[in-house]
Amino acid sequence: MQLNNVKDVSPVDVLIVGAGPAGLTLAIDLARRGVRARVVERGEGLFPGSRGKGLQPRTQEVFDDLGVSGAVREAGGPYPPMLGWQDERPLGEFQMIERADPGPDRPYHEIWMLPQWRTVEILYARLEELGGGVEFGTALTGLAQDAHGVTAHLAHADGSAGTARAAYLVAADGGRSTIRKALGIGMTGETVDPAPTLIADVVIAGLDRDRWHVWQHAKGGGIGLCPLAGTDQFQVAAQYDEPGAVPDTSPEAVRQLIADRTHLTATDVRWSSTFTPRAAMADRFREGRVFLVGDAAHIHSPAGGQGLNTSVQDAYNLGWKLGQVVRHGADPELLDSYEAERLPVAAGVLGISTRIHRAHRSGDAEGRRRTTEVHQLGLTYQDGPLAMDDREDRGPVGAGDRAPDAPCALPDGTPVRLFDVLRGPHFTLLVLGDATPPATDFGGLAPTLAAAECLHTIRTGGPNPDLLDPDGHLAAAYGPGPATFLIRPDGYVCWATDGARVRPTR
CATH class of the missing domain: 3.40.30.10 (Glutaredoxin)
Known part of the structure; x- marks a missing residue:
């Protein structure tokens, strides 16, 4: 590959590509271990939307260990009960989330709501406290690895190019991972729902924020308005009955969608996006000195709140192993345990997300309930190589x-x-x-x-x-x-x- 205006940077121990929840969690864990890490992110800033908004109890334990629990608790809040609606008529309250009692063995016993944009802000602030940072507007365009490390080719927002050299590279660059594709790693999965879903962060004045409002049988598809804890916003999740529909995510169209399905008026649309729910997993989580974490390794339906949480667990599993190898001279075979432990877990969690999504779509009230199985406290590595x-x-x-x-x-x-x-x-x-x-x-x-x-x-x-x-x-x-x-x-x-x-x- 021929590059012009190349910027060379001193080698590091680990290059992390992507500054989402997985990339930032890994960067924090490596920073506190004294591992030299560099984080690059294609976007010009942190992710701006809510998308994943539920932190499971196990993730809260991870955040406690990483030193951000206080900020997470202060910024978020518990999930509210749900209120069903028919047009402008309330139908009654119901619980979608099974409430668990606290116990001495688990300090966090319930799902904690925190919009994803706030989660990454908190993680980024913690990384800066530890002396780290993120190079925004920096995209990976190619990579090559040898017996001693990985060379990554980078393109910067100002049009310049550069290279990065690291002992190991971690792909935290999302479901459309450039790195996964460059390595030729396949993604095996299925479409969970042929119809798309629109999500958006909006402001709706005068709507009760003590409940999650749901119009399950609205014309055109069900819609939910969830008050985002710690903000003045609601997360809109609108399903479409028509497979192959192409939702309009412009602010005007989102406001009209809300008015058509709920008779409410959104005064501001802060962010919007659309996706077709899928369940897919990379055929392998490692290629030589390159590791896949988060959405680069597995893609979930948002039902059950497993995607962001599984991504954080990936990073937490990999971080200490990289630290032991790089800083303490552990046998590099330790790194083989990352895929051996996390791939089976991801497969099981994908099954939970898919089952809950389909139950919700079919109107199975019991099947769509979020029981304690989503808390991720019972996940085990009993069959792994380190047990x-x-x-x-x-x-x-x-x-x-x-x-x-x-x-x-x-x-x-x-x-x-x-x-x-x-x-x-x-x-x-x-x-x-x-x-x-x-x-x-x-x-x-x-x-x-x-x-x-x-x-x-x-x-x-x-x-x-x-x-x-x-x-x-x-x-x-x-x-x-x-x-x-x-x-x-x-x-x-x-x-x-x-x-x-x-x-x-x-």
């Missing part, structure tokens, strides 16, 4: 499972949650009861994880405990012990052993 459980009885938590939270106390009686101890880019060796801290092979995972480089050991028993369990929440979540759990930086147990079978430390 080693040496116990005969797995107990309530086994290798590959999410490490639950628990209210505990410091030796002086100060209340503290287990998540406060786990927070940060380190591994945690959680020793329960009178188990003896193990030797450092961690069930054979040590060469892959290089855990000794960044390991915190926390004892909850013995003569000098680091944590107390005054109310028994830790024992209820993990079992009474003795037992030892190695918890990964992304909050999953990767090794568990019975205390009686642990080899003593010499």
Whole structure:
């Protein structure tokens, strides 16, 4: 490839292409690990629309670890009940989201509403706090990789061109990923609904913001107006009954659509877009030194609120692994576990999104309910390559499972949650009861994880405990012990052993 006016930039450890939720989450995680990362984004700024607006409990846990939980809680709010309408007549309230009670093992128990544009603003601000940034107006036009790294060719908004050199490249560039296509990675899937959907962010004066208003049988297709928490806006989601329809997304057309289907008047249209719901997944999530995350790897119907959340989980899974390899000398084979763990999860989540969408379309009130399966707290890597459980009885938590939270106390009686101890880019060796801290092979995972480089050991028993369990929440979540759990930086147990079978430390 011949390029003119080329700008060369010093090599980095990781080049991230795309500054959406996945790209920004990964950039934050790498920044706090001291990994040199560069983020480029084709657009001139952050994504301006709501699109994904629900943060599942597991994503809220990730954001807690990354230091943005406070801003997320302050900016958003819970989902309201739904109110059905027939023309100008209210039909009654109903719940589409199954409400879960809080528990000591999960600090976040409900879906939190936050429009996507606000989520990326918060993530971007956090990245800047950590010394990072985004190069907007910079598109990837080609790439080549060799045994030592990846060379990316870039085009800048001012017409100039440049190259970027990185040990690894991460494609977070969306469902139409330029990188996925350049690598020749196929996308296998199906059309979930042949008719398009229009979404928009609008202002409607005088409409009750304590409910999500729905006209399911409006002429031309159902429409919903959801008050976006923390804003003066509603998200419009308008389905079309006619397959192949081409929605007009101009402000005038969006206002007319709302008036025709709801008899309401939108005073301002801030953003609008259209899509035909699909469910598709890349045939593989890695090609050499290039990884796919987020929509570049899997495309969801928005039903069930899984797309943005699965994208964040991709980045969170990959970030610590890149950090271990780049910063701590872990065996590069660790990076093989990214696809091995995330591809099966993405396939399962796609099935949930598709099922909920089709139930909603068919009028199946029970099938379209968002139950706790969408919370992503039960996702597991039990069958993955990093799950080693040496116990005969797995107990309530086994290798590959999410490490639950628990209210505990410091030796002086100060209340503290287990998540406060786990927070940060380190591994945690959680020793329960009178188990003896193990030797450092961690069930054979040590060469892959290089855990000794960044390991915190926390004892909850013995003569000098680091944590107390005054109310028994830790024992209820993990079992009474003795037992030892190695918890990964992304909050999953990767090794568990019975205390009686642990080899003593010499």
